[in-house]
Amino acid sequence: MESSELERFEAVVLPHLDAAYTLARYLTRDADDAQDIVQEASLRAFRYFAGFRGSEPGEGRAWLLAIVRNTVRTWHDRNRHHAKATEFDEKLHSEGIADDHPEASAVRKSESEALREAIDRLPAEFREVIVLRELEGLSYKEISDVAGVPVGTVMSRLSRARRRLEEALCIVTEDC
Amino acid sequence: MTHPVIVAQLDAYLDGELAAPDAGELEAHLRVCPECARLEQRRRTLGAALREHLPRYEAPDTLRARVRAGLRKETTPVRAVRRGPMAWRALSVAASLAVVAVGSWQLALRRAQGEALADQVVASHLRSLMAGHLADVPSSDQHTVKPWFNGKLDFSPPVYDFAGRAFPLLGGRLDYLGGQPVAALVYGRRQHVINVFLWPTGRGRSAGSGDFTRQGYHVLHWTTPEYTYWVASDLGLAELREFTGLLQRGDSAAR
Numbered sequence: 059m060e061s062s063e064l065e066r067f068e069a070v071v072l073p074h075l076d077a078a079y080t081l082a083r084y085l086t087r088d089a090d091d092a093q094d095i096v097q098e099a100s101l102r103a104f105r106y107f108a109g110f111r112g113s114e115p116g117e118g119r120a121w122l123l124a125i126v127r128n129t130v131r132t133w134h135d136r137n138r139h140h141a142k143a144t145e146f147d148e149k150l151h152s153e154g155i156a157d158d159h160p161e162a163s164a165v166r167k168s169e170s171e172a173l174r175e176a177i178d179r180l181p182a183e184f185r186e187v188i189v190l191r192e193l194e195g196l197s198y199k200e201i202s203d204v205a206g207v208p209v210g211t212v213m214s215r216l217s218r219a220r221r222r223l224e225e226a227l228c229i230v231t232e233d234c
Numbered sequence: 235m236t237h238p239v240i241v242a243q244l245d246a247y248l249d250g251e252l253a254a255p256d257a258g259e260l261e262a263h264l265r266v267c268p269e270c271a272r273l274e275q276r277r278r279t280l281g282a283a284l285r286e287h288l289p290r291y292e293a294p295d296t297l298r299a300r301v302r303a304g305l306r307k308e309t310t311p312v313r314a315v316r317r318g319p320m321a322w323r324a325l326s327v328a329a330s331l332a333v334v335a336v337g338s339w340q341l342a343l344r345r346a347q348g349e350a351l352a353d354q355v356v357a358s359h360l361r362s363l364m365a366g367h368l369a370d371v372p373s374s375d376q377h378t379v380k381p382w383f384n385g386k387l388d389f390s391p392p393v394y395d396f397a398g399r400a401f402p403l404l405g406g407r408l409d410y411l412g413g414q415p416v417a418a419l420v421y422g423r424r425q426h427v428i429n430v431f432l433w434p435t436g437r438g439r440s441a442g443s444g445d446f447t448r449q450g451y452h453v454l455h456w457t458t459p460e461y462t463y464w465v466a467s468d469l470g471l472a473e474l475r476e477f478t479g480l481l482q483r484g485d486s487a488a489r
Binding site: 063064067072075076077078079080083092093096097100101102103104105106109110121124125128131132135136169170173174177188191192193197198203206207208213216217220223224227228 | 241242244245246249251276279280281283284285286287288290291292293294296297298300301304305308309347350353354357360361386408409410412413415437
């Protein structure tokens with residue numbers, strides 16, 4: 059019995075390991091942490107798998123991504139002190155480089171660097187909707203399921219996140 | 235259409251999430267309003283830049299190997315019998331041992347699920363205690379809290395007010411446990427907060443009942459034919475059991 063369950067899991071969930079790892083990379087901003095998260099989330103996913111009745115490929119993806127996201131949350135709670143320290147650094151970082159003196163850095167930032175930095179500076183709840191929408195192409199309904207918030211909230215978070223990214227982008231392209 | 239409406243709907247439009255009549259109206263406005271058309275252009279430029287510059291990562295082979303090894307460990311019952319030449323009697327013993335092994339493996343799996351869920355319950359409880367996270371609908375009125383869940387969940391959780399028994403209702407919120415949205419009801423006792431998480435029984439794999447302790451928090455879990463309950467609090471166990479007793483009696487009276 060358990061081996062057929064494993065086969066179903068390998069067919070429905072494991073194909074989305076890249077998506078899971080991508081989301082974890084963006085949420086943790088660290089390659090090693092992302093691996094630990096995905097490892098833990100996959101085992102959790104397997105343990106709850108009997109309760110999962112979806113059969114569409116997209117459902118398996120949204121389901122695994124929801125578990126990855128929750129695992130990151132639990133992991134942040136566990137490492138709260140560490141997380142606080144990071145947020146503090148982030149503020150210093152963003153104020154020092156991007157917001158106050160955009161021309162201060164001697165080397166001009168490329169578009170791609172500017173965007174990645176801007177993504178890293180987004181609050182986690184903005185970053186996750188951007189990754190789920192722009193990289194994974196999830197529908198609003200799917201994002202709402204993954205993030206556990208109403209569709210209206212997904213919409214407003216996406217809109218606000220994009221506005222911030224546009225600001226970061228137009229500084230480098232000088233098209234504001 | 236006014237500008238604020240356009241700004242609010244532009245993302246949904248570009249994401250293909252706007253209903254056709256609204257999309258038509260918005261397109262008509264974009265044709266005549268240069269300001270909104272510029273907003274649209276900026277969004278499209280951003281979208282193209284994100285797709286061009288944001289990497290999607292591939293799960294490293296080491297990670298794939300770790301996941302597979304973990305799954306193997308989850309699915310391999312402890313091997314009770316060494317393989318090798320055996321008499322038929324030994325074989326029949328082996329067969330009955332295998333049944334026992336599978337049975338206890340399922341038991342262990344259920345317990346592991348309970349433990350994992352208890353971790354999540356405490357994490358959610360702790361998160362709710364952070365400023366501004368306790369309730370999406372802060373209200374001591376059960377007739378305000380219960381309807382608030384309409385349209386947010388596909389079930390309507392039973393909400394009671396035990397203010398008369400010194401467990402006042404503080405509010406409700408949406409939470410996420412075991413990979414699904416669940417109802418969280420918040421009750422108080424003096425300075426203590428009690429979180430009640432519930433969802434329809436039969437979803438997820440959390441039948442049964444159990445008590446857990448995590449970092450000084452008590453976690454109580456039980457299942458009724460309708461709902462699966464998880465309760466977390468730093469309240470003393472005796473008082474917490476008084477509360478869960480009220481909840482269970484309220485539930486059986488409602489049936």
